Amino acid sequence: MEPVDEDFRSMIQQSPTGVLLHEVNSLRILWANQTACELFKYDLAELRSLKAHHMSSQNERYHREDGVAWLHSAALFGSSSRQWKYLASDGTEFLTDATATVVRLDGQKVIMVELRPTDHEIGAEEPIDWATVSLERIISHTSSGILVLDDADRVVRASPLAAGLFGKTSEDIVGIHVLELGKMSPESAELDFQQKDTDPNKKINCRIKVKNADNSSRWLAGYLENVEIDDTNLSVLMVRDITDRIEAEEHVAAQRTQLEYLSRYNAMGDMALLLAHDLGQPLAASLNFLSGVKTRINDPHVEADTLSYGIEMIEKQLNRASEIVSSAKRYVRRIESTTATFNLLDAVKESLYFVRLRATEFDVPVKVELGNQPLLLEGEQVLIGQVIINLCMNAIDEIKDSDNNKELHVTLRDDGGLASLSIADQGRGMKEHPADRLALGAFSSKEDGSGIGLIISEQIAQRHGGTIQFTPNEPQGTIATLTLPLKSD
Incomplete structure (x- = not known):
């Protein structure tokens, strides 16, 4: 290859610095200026036929592999400098400060090596270590x-x-x-x-x-x-x-583990609260019916239908208690679950069972629009379930103290590759509490709700690649929207 830019060639030919152009991959010599030819005591045609080891000192400190590695590092990183001793055609050796730089010439990349002979005598050379000299620039920058x-x-x-x-x-x-x-x-x-x-x-x-x-x-x-x-x-x-990076990754993993522990710990607490509250009603009703049956069983005039009714009601209340316990057991059984594919529709339905128990206590109707379309997510269903329960419990607390429409509206839909769950109420609304403070705990002052907190709910949503947003409802109240990415096919 001959450089076609005459101005470039003229300028380099006049330079007191020796210049060699190497092909990037094979490292063969493509061209040399007049100064380089004089240093090596070869003409251009002879230089172009030489291999790297023909041009380097035979001194053990100038291994051929070192020179190849030096030029290769320049090809990788753009530039590299080192001291290198070359061998001229008459057997004499000369020490240089050499810089290899990748440049673009005539539409292709080449390695330009600039040779600056030094005045060091051979016996006065400083010890040359392969990497500290040949790759000094790379090491200092990377x-x-x-x-x-x-x-x-x-x-x-x-x-x-x-x-x-x-x-x-x-x-x-x-x-x-x-x-x-x-x-x-x-x-x-x-x-x-x-x-x-x-x-x-x-x-x-x-x-x-x-x-x-x-x-x-x-x-x-x-x-x-x-x-x-x-x-x-x-x-x-x-x-x-990269020790610092690994330690940072381990710190993030430890925080994630702590979040999972807190979420699961609070999930257990939620279940305990629900069991304590909701089992009380059917068990108390069962005792009342049982007491009535015991009173009437010794009455010689009691009708069989009356006793049967009492026993039937006791059985009904105990079945209700059993359903509550079974639901709680199914929920808690997954508290130690790991990441897996799950249907958000199923998670919402299961969470609404517990939401309705709380809503019934305060006469809050729960209106749902869930559809039947499966919405598959990748993550932990129990944690997402806790987020849903927490958002709904906060909304119920807002509704029960409101004089407006006491209804909770839950809507689930596919929003173009995202699953969107909206929980709307007509409670106190966002006039008292700005949207940017809702996740910091300003939204609710409940005493016995979910307990994981909106801030942890937000962290769980972010961990699953989603968000929680709060917007004003009309004519009053708040809409909390949980958005999560659907699992790609």
Whole structure:
């Protein structure tokens, strides 16, 4: 390839800095300016036929793999700088400060290497560490360490940062198999490492858990890419510390677990309140009928139909008590349930059983429009059920103290991929309490309702990808709308 931009070529030809253009993938030389040709003591045609190891010092500190990794890192991240010693055609060596940069030329990307010879004598060279020099810019900008692996996935080179992340020095880590450095996750990543020889172009993302000297853990994010240069396979693994991110994720998970515990704990409390309240009526009625039967059974003139009626009513009340207990047991049995697909329609119907018990106590009619269409969600039915109960109980508390229409309206519908449940009342409304304060507890001052609170209800809705919104009802009152995403097919 010859650069077609004459102004560019003229400018580069006059530069005192040597310039080489490399093809991005194969890294072969495409072009060089006059300064570079003079440094290497080759003409352009000869330079273009050279391989990387023909141009580099034979000193052990300038491994061919290091040079390939350096240029490859520039291809990955746009730019990379390091000191590098080159070999001229007459056998002399010269040390340079070299910068590799990805540029676009003639419609395609190339790697431009700028060579600035230094005045250091060979004997006065500073010790050159592969990563601290060759990848200094990458490390400083990405806080990443770099490991070079051989074909057997053993470390052959490591930056001090990378070695330190594994609790080792650059010398100590050489020769260790990458899978012995820590525990990889997900498990498929370890399998990918074992099978990567069958797919040289496979890129691997993983997390590595490393044990520190004090038995604490450090988490690293790893990215491995295989590169084949001159028939040699080179693997570069970049690692960076993500312990803070993992700890933050664990903190969020702990908060979620605490929320689940509080929600389930309050669900048990709700059931206890309902059982204590609603079992009292049928049991008291059963005792009254039983007392009446006992009084009349010794009466020689009592009619059989009268005793039968009393026994029948006792049986009816006890059956009612049994239904209440069975419903509570079904509800509580799922308190330890995990995420699963469920029908919101079923959850609403089950929740309304308990809502109606409370509404009957205050003579509040419950009007429902649920339809028959299944509305499938992904989540925890018991938690969503608690949200529904909580919203309805708050609405009933508003209705019972109102002089307006004492009705609770519950509407469920499919709203274009979303399930929308509206709970409307004509209570005190939002004049006293602004909408942005409703979820903070300003909406209700009830003494024995659900207890999980609107703020926790809102958190549960958000966890399921939904929202709770409060809007004014007409002519007075509030509409609470729970919106949840339907499960996609």
